Amino acid sequence: MIEVKNVSKTLDNMDVLTNVNFAVKRGSIYGLLGSNGAGKTTLLKLVTGILLQDEGDILISHQSVFENPPVKNRIVFIADTLYYFPQYTVKQMANFYRSVYSTWDEKRYEKLKDVFEIDESKKVQKFSKGMQRQVAFWLSFSAMPEILVLDEPIDGLDPVMRRKIKNLIVQDVADRGMTVLISSHNLREIEDICDHIGILHKGEMILEKDLDDLKSDIHKIQVAFKGKTPENLFGNLRVLYKEERGSVLLCIVAGDQEMLTEHFTRSNPVIYDMLPLTLEEIFIYEMGDAGYAIKNILV
Numbered sequence: 001m002i003e004v005k006n007v008s009k010t011l012d013n014m015d016v017l018t019n020v021n022f023a024v025k026r027g028s029i030y031g032l033l034g035s036n037g038a039g040k041t042t043l044l045k046l047v048t049g050i051l052l053q054d055e056g057d058i059l060i061s062h063q064s065v066f067e068n069p070p071v072k073n074r075i076v077f078i079a080d081t082l083y084y085f086p087q088y089t090v091k092q093m094a095n096f097y098r099s100v101y102s103t104w105d106e107k108r109y110e111k112l113k114d115v116f117e118i119d120e121s122k123k124v125q126k127f128s129k130g131m132q133r134q135v136a137f138w139l140s141f142s143a144m145p146e147i148l149v150l151d152e153p154i155d156g157l158d159p160v161m162r163r164k165i166k167n168l169i170v171q172d173v174a175d176r177g178m179t180v181l182i183s184s185h186n187l188r189e190i191e192d193i194c195d196h197i198g199i200l201h202k203g204e205m206i207l208e209k210d211l212d213d214l215k216s217d218i219h220k221i222q223v224a225f226k227g228k229t230p231e232n233l234f235g236n237l238r239v240l241y242k243e244e245r246g247s248v249l250l251c252i253v254a255g256d257q258e259m260l261t262e263h264f265t266r267s268n269p270v271i272y273d274m275l276p277l278t279l280e281e282i283f284i285y286e287m288g289d290a291g292y293a294i295k296n297i298l299v
């Protein structure tokens with residue numbers, strides 16, 4: 001479990017993070033979203049104990065992470081800029097990881113050779129950017145971390161490799177309760193694996209949500225009637241948005257799917273469709289006041 005409590009950090013006299021709070025439960029995947037310069041990388045460096053916060057606490061399974069090697073042994077961090085020792089082959093890098101991580105699993109490393117299909121006798125720095133990123137995942141998955149922290153992890157990977165890596169992440173979460181914190185600019189990129197999302201804006205966490213709650217509770221509905229739209233069509237429903245497109249009424253409404261269908265079909269519409277709503281739309285509509293900021297971050 002990762003706990004970030006009232007954390008603030010200043011760099012070069014600038015408030016980079018202000019009073020940030022969130023928690024990532026064991027065995028869950030938390031997506032940290034935010035625009036350029038929002039403070040995501042700084043926050044991940046604090047969580048992994050590379051930097052020390054000015055105020056607040058950062059705890060991994062209730063222990064402070066900064067300058068705490070036993071706790072760091074349980075964390076793997078794939079940074080946005082990768083570093084490999086010059087002249088080291090994949091095999092030599094694997095030896096290094098093996099010496100650092102007590103949890104290193106040799107069988108896993110051998111097994112993952114088939115997934116990554118990378119020549120382990122070659123120098124890592126001679127590989128393409130995407131291949132170097134694959135090596136980072138290969139080494140990280142072999143280290144069997146309890147906590148995996150990823151900064152913009154899938155940039156530069158082809159779609160097939162993205163899918164493979166997402167599957168490996170989800171498998172480790174399901175099989176052994178790995179906890180994942182993943183930063184991205186792009187909600188679409190990570191929405192299929194995250195169960196919780198936090199949006200960081202100018203160093204502050206402007207909202208946090210459980211994705212299942214969001215998805216099951218908000219729906220986009222298209223409805224049309226012969227003649228006039230019935231008065232009081234919405235009754236007591238919570239309507240987040242509505243728009244008339246000719247004779248069709250498009251609305252975004254909160255509530256259970258079955259209840260909404262029953263509600264609208266009672267008025268005998270000639271058209272009634274429940275359309276898929278992207279998470280991006282849910283965030284924007286649901287968040288009301290913060291919607292403007294979120295729109296600018298997510299789009």
Ligand SMILES: Nc1ncnc2c1ncn2[C@@H]1O[C@H](COP(=O)(O)OP(=O)(O)OP(=O)(O)O)[C@@H](O)[C@H]1O
Nearest residue numbers: 011012016034035036037038039040041042043185
């Ligand atoms: N070492 C540093 N010294 C001074 N300022 C820094 C340092 N690192 C980051 N900053 C500043 O902190 C702010 C947040 O940077 P950070 O890299 O954490 O943002 P980010 O959300 O990861 O951005 P991006 O999505 O562009 O990678 C920026 O204004 C940046 O200029």
